[in-house]
Amino acid sequence: MVTKEKEQIPVKEKKLLVGVIWNFSTELKLIFMALLVIFTLATLLPFIPSSFSLSASDFRFCISRFSSSAAVPVNTTTSTAVEQSPENTTETDRVLDNGVIKRSFTGYGSAAYNFVSMSAYRGGVNSFAVIGLSSKPLHVYGHPSYRCEWVPLDPTHDPISTDGFKILTDWGYGRIYTTVVVNCTFSSISAVNPENSGGNLILHATTGDPDRNLTDSIPVLSESPNSVDFELYSSKSRRKKYDYLYCGSSLYGNLSPQRVREWIAYHVRFFGERSHFVLHDAGGIHEEVFEVLRPWIELGHVTVHDIRDQERFDGYYHNQFMVVNDCLHRYRFSAKWIFFFDVDEFIYVPANNSISSVMESLEEYSQFTIEQMPMSSKLCYSGDGPARTYRKWGFEKLAYRDVKKVPRRDRKYAVQPSNVFATGVHMSQNLQGKTYHKAESKIRYFHYHGSISQRREPCRNLFNDSRVVFENNPYVLDTTIRDVGLAVKTFEMRTIGDRLLRTRQ
CATH class of the missing domain: 3.90.550 (Spore Coat Polysaccharide Biosynthesis Protein SpsA; Chain A)
Known part of the structure; x- marks a missing residue:
């Protein structure tokens, strides 16, 4: 009898242990899952970029998302007030007398050049032709103009200038750019560069924009001393x-x-x-x-x-x-x-x-x-x-x-x-x-x-x-x-x- 009782004790203890584990099986599963997640994170941590981090502010942001969902919706009139506040308008925007906000548009950079110079040639003793491209929208919707200036190499001679006459030759077929021929005929009785001492022809190309009338000064032709054969332009029998x-x-x-x-x-x-x-x-x-x-x-x-x-x-x-x-x-x-x-x-x-x-x-x-x-x-x-x-x-x-x-x-x-x-x-x-x-x-x-x-x-x-x-x-x-x-x-x-x-x- 003593021997049988000793043999029965371990059996009862085993049954008791199994019963305890069975009663707490759900809690143990959660513990094992938590340990699995921890070990997984510990394994992946070396591979996470150093720039990634979690801070207390991140947790506060998450909490605020839940709290804001219960907040009172913002009234639409508040957004209107923000639109009309001076802090949200640029310096060039202005409010008209009737309360309308007049918006402005300011360009930066160059979507298309004011003038693309290809060449310039003498057309006579006192005339020149400048050939190039210009922005087609500028000529369709704006009023660009050109002025020609002759600057002698001899500092004792004064520069002279004249209005350029533009000719648009492509009959409206231009795309982003249109072809422009600028005729520059100087009114001086004598020839431009009469002493053949050299000089430079400058084309002043003005955009004609009423708000910002920009002008580009472009050197288009240079004549060195004694380089012009004036007989070429004056003799018709040649x-x-x-x-x-x-x-x-x-x-x-x-x-x-x-x-x-x-x-x-x-x-x-x-x-x-x-x-x-x-x-x-x-x-x-x-x-x-x-x-x-x-x-x-x-x-x-x-x-x-x-x-x-x-x-x-x-x-x-x-x-x-x-x-x-x-x-x-x-x-x-x-x-x-x-x-x-x-x-x-x-x-x-x-x-x-x-x-x-x-x-x-x-x-x-x-x-x-x-x-x-x-x-x-x-x-x-x-x-x-x-x-x-x-x-x-x-x-x-x-x-x-x-x-x-x-x-x-x-x-x-x-x-x-x-x-x-x-x-x-x-x-x-x-x-x-x-x-x-x-x-x-x-x-x-x-x-x-x-x-x-x-x-x-x-x-x-x-x-x-x-x-x-x-x-x-x-x-x-x-x-x-x-x-x-x-x-x-x-x-x-x-x-x-x-x-x-x-x-x-």
């Missing part, structure tokens, strides 16, 4: 360096070297020895295109201007209005005639005429426009057979002309630059003298729209008919330019040799 000069618009995109090769060879032959071509590279004259132009540059027929920096200023079509005006004034006294057209357009005169005879017949006009002959850039003439067709030059096989009747087609033009103050892309509206618009029997241009930017074989549709309807458009076979293809190829070979025979599309 022969020009070039009979014909081409001013090209901004060239951009991935241009086809072969199409450029064809265009330059055709026009150097067409205009002759006393011609020159000014091309403006806005990203389109990549290395392959430059290799096509290199032989003609070496012969003195081509000049390339790198104008890629103008991309910073958002104007119409890579700022082509500014570019052609710069070209006009830069070569104003170097050429008898300046032509304005594109590198996918080919000038033509009838076979019984020459370019010199046509220009002589138009000498009484300061400007004449040239009618467009629209050619397809998709349809090719296959009369030579498919194999030979693909070896032809672009203007030889693209021989179908669009004859759809339209109210008016685009025109290009030529001017006698000494009579022109500013110009556009399709014609000039700022000149002295007459303009002739009926020269279609004398001179025309064939337009292969879009062909210059295709880096591939242009022939996708071959026809051997004299009339074709394609995509609901009527076309007729026109071999006018095609017929001079052999003569152009022969001219290129005789002039620069076979350097460009391996030119790619």
Whole structure:
């Protein structure tokens, strides 16, 4: 019996321990959970950023969130009082007599420049032309003005100034920037810088803002001593360096070297020895295109201007209005005639005429426009057979002309630059003298729209008919330019040799 009692004691104690644990199981679970959280935090603590911290103020903020929920809602009239309090208005805001608060708006920085200068040139013994860009909203909604000042290098001579006459040349096509040509004609009887001692032309560009009439003074032209040839501006009988000069618009995109090769060879032959071509590279004259132009540059027929920096200023079509005006004034006294057209357009005169005879017949006009002959850039003439067709030059096989009747087609033009103050892309509206618009029997241009930017074989549709309807458009076979293809190829070979025979599309 004693032994059985001793054996039963541990059993009772075990049952008692299990009962205690069972009765306090909920509390023990909470304790274990708390310990688990503590150990977890202790493990993660080294990985928490040092910038993270909890302070007593953070706990007070949490407590205040609970207490504020029971607070009385703020009356809406209180917020109105805050709006009208002097502490919440700027110094330039003011309360009108009727209680209305007049708000003000103050600009900082430069969203668009007041004036972006590209160039300035003499237009005569006492006149200058300044070419650049300006903020279009400023000219649409404001009243900007310009004043020109000539500051001689000789300190014994006083500066002179005159009002500048601004010409907006892009017909409202500007974007953030619009093209501005400022004509500065000084009223002095004698020439500006008469002793050829040098000086600087300063353009004072005023915003015209009634509240803050800001003026930027911009040095636009500097003449060193003995650098001006005044006979260039006073002698009308002096022969020009070039009979014909081409001013090209901004060239951009991935241009086809072969199409450029064809265009330059055709026009150097067409205009002759006393011609020159000014091309403006806005990203389109990549290395392959430059290799096509290199032989003609070496012969003195081509000049390339790198104008890629103008991309910073958002104007119409890579700022082509500014570019052609710069070209006009830069070569104003170097050429008898300046032509304005594109590198996918080919000038033509009838076979019984020459370019010199046509220009002589138009000498009484300061400007004449040239009618467009629209050619397809998709349809090719296959009369030579498919194999030979693909070896032809672009203007030889693209021989179908669009004859759809339209109210008016685009025109290009030529001017006698000494009579022109500013110009556009399709014609000039700022000149002295007459303009002739009926020269279609004398001179025309064939337009292969879009062909210059295709880096591939242009022939996708071959026809051997004299009339074709394609995509609901009527076309007729026109071999006018095609017929001079052999003569152009022969001219290129005789002039620069076979350097460009391996030119790619």
